[in-house]
Amino acid sequence: KQEVTQIPAALSVPEGENLVLNCSFTDSAIYNLQWFRQDPGKGLTSLLLIQSSQREQTSGRLNASLDKSSGRSTLYIAASQPGDSATYLCAVPDQTGANNLFFGTGTRLTVIP
Amino acid sequence: EAGVAQSPRYKIIEKRQSVAFWCNPISGHATLYWYQQILGQGPKLLIQFQNNGVVDDSQLPKDRFSAERLKGVDSTLKIQPAKLEDSAVYLCASSLEWQNGETQYFGPGTRLLVL
Numbered sequence: 001k002q003e004v005t006q007i008p009a010a011l012s013v014p015e016g017e018n019l020v021l022n023c024s025f026t027d028s029a030i031y032n033l034q035w036f037r038q039d040p041g042k043g044l045t046s047l048l049l050i051q052s053s054q055r056e057q058t059s060g061r062l063n064a065s066l067d068k069s070s071g072r073s074t075l076y077i078a079a080s081q082p083g084d085s086a087t088y089l090c091a092v093p094d095q096t097g098a099n100n101l102f103f104g105t106g107t108r109l110t111v112i113p
Numbered sequence: 114e115a116g117v118a119q120s121p122r123y124k125i126i127e128k129r130q131s132v133a134f135w136c137n138p139i140s141g142h143a144t145l146y147w148y149q150q151i152l153g154q155g156p157k158l159l160i161q162f163q164n165n166g167v168v169d170d171s172q173l174p175k176d177r178f179s180a181e182r183l184k185g186v187d188s189t190l191k192i193q194p195a196k197l198e199d200s201a202v203y204l205c206a207s208s209l210e211w212q213n214g215e216t217q218y219f220g221p222g223t224r225l226l227v228l
Binding site for chain 2: 042043099101103
């Protein structure tokens, strides 16, 4: 069964810093990997989806990388802003093909003004 | 386009009571998912529908949880009777189809507190 781990569990940085969030998964035979953002009391917002054939995806100040062979993904956030404060979750789909997602426990990010 | 709608947003009940949650997916999305997110954890799939059929309900505690999607659109998730450990956020998501790679769109969730 796929297991997804995220490190660190929580992170506080001053505004303007660049930062990296980590995600690891045990079964490298994945179709894709997705990064989500969750604000308190809200649902999940998809940030980036990386297909298994890709190594990177970029959206604005966000860059996600994928290394299937080592079972790792990173989310890089450039020039962090207080509005980036949220919990970031990574997820991979079930290998049976049913598309349900296995999630990590998330990294709670606080950007201090 | 309208997103995934869920109601109620919050619910407080006592243990052994019953509760039901409602989800309206994005129009045209054939696949609907219910996830349970316990505080401090990532979401965990409870059940997945393709139209009005069940694709995966292997992690649904069937002695107390039930779900239906009778007309292949809206869905309800019911807990009867509720236990303290059912306190969580219940997230509904939908996607166009159920094949891998299809993006899932999530609703705002229903926050349940069982006292």
